[in-house]
Amino acid sequence: MKLFNKIINFAVFNFRKHIFSVNKIIEAEFNLTKSIREIEPSIKINCEKISKSHLGKLSANLPPNKIEKMKRRLNKDFYGFALITESGKIASYGWITFKDDYDSSTGILMKATSETAIFIDAFTFPEFRGKKLQSYLTARRLELLKSMNYKKCIAAYLDDNCFSRKNFISAGFSETFKWTVINLFGYKKAIKYKIKD
Numbered sequence: 001m002k003l004f005n006k007i008i009n010f011a012v013f014n015f016r017k018h019i020f021s022v023n024k025i026i027e028a029e030f031n032l033t034k035s036i037r038e039i040e041p042s043i044k045i046n047c048e049k050i051s052k053s054h055l056g057k058l059s060a061n062l063p064p065n066k067i068e069k070m071k072r073r074l075n076k077d078f079y080g081f082a083l084i085t086e087s088g089k090i091a092s093y094g095w096i097t098f099k100d101d102y103d104s105s106t107g108i109l110m111k112a113t114s115e116t117a118i119f120i121d122a123f124t125f126p127e128f129r130g131k132k133l134q135s136y137l138t139a140r141r142l143e144l145l146k147s148m149n150y151k152k153c154i155a156a157y158l159d160d161n162c163f164s165r166k167n168f169i170s171a172g173f174s175e176t177f178k179w180t181v182i183n184l185f186g187y188k189k190a191i192k193y194k195i196k197d
């Protein structure tokens with residue numbers, strides 16, 4: 001039965017990736033003139049700017065193409081934070097980009113400006129989820145942008161990613177646009193709608 005489920009999941013995954021899928025994505029924004037909530041994670045962590053040495057550590061747990069992608073972000077167009085546990089493990093990370101971001105997995109393009117930066121690639125390793133690590137990283141990234149005089153921050157997430165959605169809504173983001181992305185044989189068409197106030 002387990003093998004049967006695995007085969008079905010594999011077939012559905014590949015059908016959705018290579019043949020046909022429809023994804024709903026929410027774009028949300030945070031106005032940086034608002035106050036940023038303070039978050040206390042439920043485990044002791046250090047917050048560090050991501051550098052080459054962090055990528056070395058992450059390479060033990062992430063696929064090589066993901067590490068290569070992060071290596072290309074070690075420049076002034078990006079800023080990444082990693083949360084490190086007392087035993088030295090990277091538990092969570094999150095990036096900011098200061099330039100336009102086309103996400104090939106969702107198929108949407110978000111525009112950065114001199115006043116608007118974009119949150120990308122938030123991830124907490126499964127054993128550390130639910131400990132307020134992303135909530136803390138969200139606050140730290142917002143504080144950084146505020147200190148850099150940015151006015152606005154935008155982020156996007158799949159509308160059924162409830163933990164990501166909760167994180168942004170609790171931080172004070174408002175949902176502004178809904179994207180429907182149709183993927184047919186790898187060709188992606190994204191349609192953007194404004195969410196009514």
Ligand SMILES: CC(C)(COP(=O)(O)OP(=O)(O)OC[C@H]1O[C@@H](n2cnc3c(N)ncnc32)[C@H](O)[C@@H]1OP(=O)(O)O)[C@@H](O)C(=O)NCCC(=O)NCCS
Pocket residue numbers: 092121122123124125128129130131132133134135136156157158161162163164166167170171
């Ligand atoms: C989404 C993700 C980054 C959240 O990371 P996290 O460190 O577990 O997040 P937090 O502990 O700060 O929790 C964020 C919100 O989700 C809720 N939450 C997290 N895990 C939960 C769980 N198991 N049960 C119920 N609620 C949970 C928290 O209560 C919090 O909501 P609140 O602020 O309203 O209380 C993590 O689940 C993940 O890496 N998922 C896979 C990658 C992904 O989806 N990335 C986001 C792309 S946009």
